[in-house]
Amino acid sequence: MEALTFLNAAFFGVVGLAAGIFVGAVPGLNAAIGIALLLPFTFTMDPTVSLIFLGAIFTGGIYGGAITAIIANVPGAPSNIATCFDGYPMAQKGQAQEAIYSATIAHATGGVFGVIALLLLAPPLAELALKFGPAESFWTYMFGLTIVASLAPGALLKGVLACIFGLLLSTVGLSPVTGIPRFTFGAGDLVGGVNLIAALLGFFGFAQGILLLEADQAVQEAKFRPRSGVFTIVFGNIFLRMYALVLGSATIGLIIGILPGAGASVAALVAYAEAKNFSRHRQKFGTGIPEGVVAPEAANSACVGGDLIPTLTLGIPGSPAAAVMMGGLIVHGLVPGPALFTDHASITYNFMYGMLIAQLLLIPMGCFGATLVARTLNVRPAILGAAILVLSVFGAYAATSHISGVMVMLSCGLVTYLWIKLDIPVAPAVLGLILGKGIEDSFMTSLQLGDASGSVFAYFFTRPIAVVLILLCVASFAASLFLEYRVQKKSTGMKVA
Amino acid sequence: MKEQSTANLLLGLFVIIVSVAMYQVAETFEGDARDRAFPQLLLILAVVIGVALITREFWKTKKLFALSWSLPFSRRQVSIIIVSSIYPIAAFWLGFYSSAFLFLTIFPWIILKTAPGVSQLDREREGLRSFIMGMASAGLFVGFLYVSFWHLLRILFPQGIWV
Numbered sequence: 001m002e003a004l005t006f007l008n009a010a011f012f013g014v015v016g017l018a019a020g021i022f023v024g025a026v027p028g029l030n031a032a033i034g035i036a037l038l039l040p041f042t043f044t045m046d047p048t049v050s051l052i053f054l055g056a057i058f059t060g061g062i063y064g065g066a067i068t069a070i071i072a073n074v075p076g077a078p079s080n081i082a083t084c085f086d087g088y089p090m091a092q093k094g095q096a097q098e099a100i101y102s103a104t105i106a107h108a109t110g111g112v113f114g115v116i117a118l119l120l121l122a123p124p125l126a127e128l129a130l131k132f133g134p135a136e137s138f139w140t141y142m143f144g145l146t147i148v149a150s151l152a153p154g155a156l157l158k159g160v161l162a163c164i165f166g167l168l169l170s171t172v173g174l175s176p177v178t179g180i181p182r183f184t185f186g187a188g189d190l191v192g193g194v195n196l197i198a199a200l201l202g203f204f205g206f207a208q209g210i211l212l213l214e215a216d217q218a219v220q221e222a223k224f225r226p227r228s229g230v231f232t233i234v235f236g237n238i239f240l241r242m243y244a245l246v247l248g249s250a251t252i253g254l255i256i257g258i259l260p261g262a263g264a265s266v267a268a269l270v271a272y273a274e275a276k277n278f279s280r281h282r283q284k285f286g287t288g289i290p291e292g293v294v295a296p297e298a299a300n301s302a303c304v305g306g307d308l309i310p311t312l313t314l315g316i317p318g319s320p321a322a323a324v325m326m327g328g329l330i331v332h333g334l335v336p337g338p339a340l341f342t343d344h345a346s347i348t349y350n351f352m353y354g355m356l357i358a359q360l361l362l363i364p365m366g367c368f369g370a371t372l373v374a375r376t377l378n379v380r381p382a383i384l385g386a387a388i389l390v391l392s393v394f395g396a397y398a399a400t401s402h403i404s405g406v407m408v409m410l411s412c413g414l415v416t417y418l419w420i421k422l423d424i425p426v427a428p429a430v431l432g433l434i435l436g437k438g439i440e441d442s443f444m445t446s447l448q449l450g451d452a453s454g455s456v457f458a459y460f461f462t463r464p465i466a467v468v469l470i471l472l473c474v475a476s477f478a479a480s481l482f483l484e485y486r487v488q489k490k491s492t493g494m495k496v497a
Numbered sequence: 498m499k500e501q502s503t504a505n506l507l508l509g510l511f512v513i514i515v516s517v518a519m520y521q522v523a524e525t526f527e528g529d530a531r532d533r534a535f536p537q538l539l540l541i542l543a544v545v546i547g548v549a550l551i552t553r554e555f556w557k558t559k560k561l562f563a564l565s566w567s568l569p570f571s572r573r574q575v576s577i578i579i580v581s582s583i584y585p586i587a588a589f590w591l592g593f594y595s596s597a598f599l600f601l602t603i604f605p606w607i608i609l610k611t612a613p614g615v616s617q618l619d620r621e622r623e624g625l626r627s628f629i630m631g632m633a634s635a636g637l638f639v640g641f642l643y644v645s646f647w648h649l650l651r652i653l654f655p656q657g658i659w660v
Contacts, residue, residue: 044651161547386600
């Protein structure tokens with residue numbers, strides 16, 4: 001990397017991390033929303049710098065909520081729910097600083113573990129993906145779609161519906177087969193398709209802005225005053241006494257991150273439960289012990305690296321944040337898949353090294369910026385909501401330089417708002433929009449190649465890698481149905497009780 | 498719960514009607530069958546999901562006459578949605594920066610909720626404080642947008658009536 005680019009990357013890495021921590025700390029916002037809102041600022045950036053910036057927002061966004069979870073029992077994002085269990089009781093005992101430092105150091109360590117795994121596992125997986133033909137690509141995309149149920153627990157039908165909406169949105173514009181315009185209704189601006197950034201800003205920014213305006217309430221007073229000398233004690237405690245817990249939790253986070261669908265919140269909850277099960281003093285969990293903070297934070301952070309493995313190598317985003325991150329790659333002309341590791345290897349590796357540095361930077365920024373982060377709870381939701389609406393409008397226009405971008409953003413935003421009211425999850429729609437073009441392209445090419453080779457059926461269903469992928473699809477879908485059944489059963493049980 | 502069932506029923510019906518209409522639109526595409534295949538397949542799936550939603554709601558509610566037909570939106574929510582939807586369009590007439598400043602200053606102030614039992618004087622004081630805070634944060638935020646988009650990214654926005 002050139003010196004100037006390096007300095008730029010370092011600067012935007014720090015800015016992205018700070019923005020991510022802020023977004024993660026504010027209740028109602030999360031990493032996906034942060035990436036979507038700040039994506040328009042990367043248009044003129046060098047792709048490497050831009051990806052490092054977005055990656056830093058992702059990292060900070062998963063972490064930020066830990067601070068508010070500990071200080072005020074308000075998890076900024078779902079990934080920090082488990083951190084509340086012991087973090088808040090620690091704060092009530094006057095150990096808020098110890099809890100925040102434990103969370104930060106564990107988060108950074110888990111994050112480094114996740115990114116190292118990404119560096120080691122992504123290249124061989126990308127090499128395997130190079131052997132994929134159109135049929136294998138089609139089944140890989142279908143595998144990506146089977147995570148819909150995981151993105152919509154308890155609402156499988158609505159999740160599938162949202163996914164179909166996203167897939168249909170991806171068909172707007174020129175047909176990949178003969179190049180005729182589809183669903184443009186005479187609007188020339190839609191010939192190029194639905195602008196991804198404008199749609200993402202609608203899905204994640206505009207709707208969330210309205211919700212924050214609606215939920216306007218009195219601000220909470222959150223104060224935190226650090227003492228000196230605590231960092232060294234906590235640091236020593238984690239690396240000498242809790243290293244096995246950190247590694248175990250990070251491994252859980254990594255595995256859950258690689259599996260499409262189950263995100264950082266699931267990883268944190270599973271790691272917390274496992275830490276409790278394996279602990280010699282499990283009865284103390286929930287009363288305010290550092291182990292209860294370290295386990296979920298190490299896991300949700302390692303999940304980021306795991307999440308990026310299928311995203312970068314196969315083009316299958318494992319979580320909403322990874323899906324938006326993938327949108328960021330596409331905007332810069334980088335199509336996720338094996339080509340990232342061959343044609344754009346330097347950008348990809350610099351991005352991964354940047355993620356590694358971002359994890360390390362979390363320690364000083366998280367520990368010494370906690371006082372500032374705690375103040376995010378003092379921000380009035382209505383002002384934040386209005387600012388998000390304004391940013392969405394500016395971003396949508398910047399993405400298209402035309403009113404059509406704002407209209408796409410507005411339409412997607414209003415649809416998403418209605419969906420939230422009807423309990424329809426938005427993440428499957430984003431997944432459909434991002435994967436749609438790839439699915440149609442690979443399906444049509446496979447049909448043509450199958451026809452040319454004599455048997456479409458054989459081309460789709462009998463190639464060895466395709467068979468493995470079909471089995472994975474079936475297993476993933478069955479697991480999703482099982483999950484749906486369990487959620488329904490649990491909710492019925494709760495209603496009866 | 499009843500409202501949710503009604504909403505789901507309406508959603509199912511809406512999905513079926515829109516999907517059938519869009520299917521007909523897809524029929525009018527100029528290209529060959531391959532151009533229509535993928536979207537039409539998706540629309541057929543959407544109809545199936547719509548039917549499944551309706552069937553499930555009928556199955557769950559059992560008593561059809563028990564359905565409630567009220568929509569879960571308060572007057573405050575509706576006004577927030579309307580103003581939020583008008584703002585992006587108004588930005589093209591008023592100019593992006595000036596409309597953003599006005600929106601950020603006035604809207605959070607208008608929708609300010611005060612706790613019940615607060616005296617008129619305290620309410621007015623809180624309103625004034627909210628207005629000043631809103632204006633200050635709007636100034637800072639619009640300044641940030643101006644510096645970022647205009648000076649750093651060189652992206653021009655419509656200036657509306659200020660041209």
